[in-house]
Amino acid sequence: xxxxxxxxxxxxxxxxxxxxxxxxxxxxxxxxxxxxxxxxxxxxxxxxxxxxxxxxxxxxxxxxxxxxxxxxxxxxxxxxxxxxxxxxxxxxxxxxxxxxxxxxxxxxxxxxxxxxxxxxxxxxxxxxxxxxxxxxxxxxxxxxxxxxxxxxxxxxxxxxxxxxxxxxxxxxxxxxxxxxxxxxxxxxxxxxxxxxxxxxxxxxxxxxxxxxxxxxxxxxx
Ligand code: MN
Numbered sequence: 001x002x003x004x005x006x007x008x009x010x011x012x013x014x015x016x017x018x019x020x021x022x023x024x025x026x027x028x029x030x031x032x033x034x035x036x037x038x039x040x041x042x043x044x045x046x047x048x049x050x051x052x053x054x055x056x057x058x059x060x061x062x063x064x065x066x067x068x069x070x071x072x073x074x075x076x077x078x079x080x081x082x083x084x085x086x087x088x089x090x091x092x093x094x095x096x097x098x099x100x101x102x103x104x105x106x107x108x109x110x111x112x113x114x115x116x117x118x119x120x121x122x123x124x125x126x127x128x129x130x131x132x133x134x135x136x137x138x139x140x141x142x143x144x145x146x147x148x149x150x151x152x153x154x155x156x157x158x159x160x161x162x163x164x165x166x167x168x169x170x171x172x173x174x175x176x177x178x179x180x181x182x183x184x185x186x187x188x189x190x191x192x193x194x195x196x197x198x199x200x201x202x203x204x205x206x207x208x209x210x211x212x213x214x215x216x217x218x219x220x221x
Contacts, residue, residue, distance in 0.1 A: 027069070027070070027075050027076045028066050029062055029065055029066060029079055029098060030062070031058070031062055032102055032105070032106075034050070034105060035105070035106060036108070036109075036110040037110070038050040038051050038054070038055075040110030041108055041110060041112070041210055044206045044209060044210050045108075045195065045207075045210070046194060046195050048194050048195075049191070049192070049194045049195050052190070052194070053101075053186075053191060054101075054105055057101070057190055058098070058101045058102075058105070061094050061097040061098050061101060061171075064090070064094040065079075065082075065091070065094040065095055065097075065098050068090055068091040068094060069082065069091060069095075072091065074086055074091060079095055079098060079099055080099075080175065082095045083095050083099060083173060083175050083176055084175070092176075093170065093171040094171070095171075096168075096171035096172055096173040096175075096176065097171040099173055099175060099181075100152055100168075100171065100173050100184055100186070101186070103184055103219075104184050104186055107183060107211060107212055107215050107216060108210045108211065108212060109210055109211070109212035110210075111210075112209045112210050113209060114209060116208060116209050116210070116211060116213070117133055117213070118133060118213040118216070119213065120217060121217055121220060122213060122216055122217035122220060123213075125157075125161075125220070126163065128163075129162055129163040129164070130163070136155070136165075137208060140153055140155065140165055140185065140204070141201065141205060143165050143167050144185050144187050144200065144201070144204045145200065145201055145204075146167070147167050147169075147187050149169070149170075150169070150170055150187065150188040150189070151167065151168050151169045151170055151172070151187055151188070152167075152168040152172070152173070152186055152187065153165065153166070153167050153168075153187060154166045154167075154168060154173070154174050154181050154183065154184045154185075155181075155182045155183040155216075156174035156179040156180060156181050156182055157179060157180040157182055157220055157221055158178075158179050159178055159179070159221075161221060163182070166179065180219060180220070180221055183211065183216045185204055185207060187200060187204070191203070
């Protein structure tokens with residue numbers, strides 16, 4: 001368990017600068033800064049959705065996480081340690097949602113492009129494990145539609161380096177299972193309802209145009 005946690009921590013610190021966003025009280029997790037303007041992802045994700053999703057939903061998860069961790073045996077642990085060790089319940093739910101959302105908002109590029117595709121190591125790994133980018137897209141879109149209710153669909157990396165698609169209910173995260181989350185689709189309705197209403201498939205399909213593959217690749221082990 002100690003080895004596993006050390007590996008996970010190293011990874012999280014490497015792939016997400018936002019995981020270490022802290023200020024004077026080291027026991028508290030602080031809101032990251034949105035790495036683009038709220039309108040930068042429109043029309044794929046509108047400014048209104050970003051303002052609610054980042055500004056209200058993520059803020060609430062961060063506030064709940066800090067409140068629940070305070071004065072518990074988890075106070076002072078990093079987010080990664082809490083996710084690895086906390087029992088099922090409100091603290092774990094909020095910790096998972098903080099990590100999921102921090103990675104989610106960080107993974108987009110404000111320059112939507114058609115034919116946006118991975119290159120380099122991540123492209124090679126996708127080719128090896130899925131037989132190509134088109135297959136990955138198809139499988140992630142299918143998994144996003146198949147997930148009943150709220151949750152996440154992740155491209156994640158196992159400890160052995162292999163990539164796989166992981167469906168997570170509610171606030172669960174591949175990090176809880178010892179995997180490294182690389183690319184996440186939030187299929188809670190709050191992620192798309194203002195822009196797409198019930199059209200989850202259309203929302204997910206459009207996200208491919210704004211994925212920053214350099215960020216996704218930087219999260220690999
Ligand atoms: Mn969300």
